[in-house]
Amino acid sequence: MTIRVVVADDQELVRSGFAMILDAQPDIEVVAEVGDGIGAVEAVRRYGAEVALLDIRMPRMDGIEACRAIGADGAGRAGSACRTVMLTTFDSDEYVYEALHAGASGFLLKDVRRDDLVHAVRVVARGDSLLAPSVARRLVEQYTRPAAARSRRPDPRLDVLTGRERETLLLLARGLSNAEIAVELVVSDHTVKTHVGNVLSKLGLRDRIQAVICAYETGLIAAGDTPAAPAHPPGGGASRPGSSPASARD
Incomplete structure (x- = not known):
């Protein structure tokens, strides 16, 4: 089954690069690229995405609010919840805990390696967390x-x-x-x-x-x-x- 993904980042080069990598995989389809949280929520609802990659800092609606809204909807394809992964600078980001509390299933650095990006989407799509519990504990x-x-x-x-x-x-x-x-x-x-x-x-x-x-x-x-x-x-x-x-x- 193909994993439907929404990529949301206000930096066009970042979201286009992620989309290109993911679309090259036989089991992943990027159904939308958007530049803010409102667009992300709308795209998840429209296309029934299973995974949303959300930049934490975006205009109009940031990634944390978008994460909450997507979690509240609870509806991806076939009635399954769309799971969210936050795109962040991690070491300097002050909103990691807030994003976890909002329902994020994990985090990716903006400079994530190609293979790790693909692996992360697959892991989250099957219902697992992207962070080890010990890492979450430190956060x-x-x-x-x-x-x-x-x-x-x-x-x-x-x-x-x-x-x-x-x-x-x-x-x-x-x-x-x-x-x-x-x-x-x-x-x-x-x-x-x-x-x-x-x-x-x-x-x-x-x-x-x-x-x-x-x-x-x-x-x-x-x-x-x-x-x-x-x-x-x-x-x-x-x-x-x-x-x-x-x-x-x-």
């Missing part, structure tokens, strides 16, 4: 309030989670992969995927990046917290995920 630590200013009491929103789902959210926020979470909780990879899916569904989150943000915003973890060392059973070796009866209970 959140930079753009949220200091730990001393935050309450350590978890937000009531977390009450919908089971104890094991809350543990899963905490480990996501600490940057662990599914395989590492499986070892930490002594459960199977399949069980971890189920827990992650339940966390996203119950909290109304789109992806793992938003799960990391949620963990900070609800006080489950605070900026400056460091990951705990992986837990291993007595005897010096890590147990095989799924070998414990815990996997049957979870």
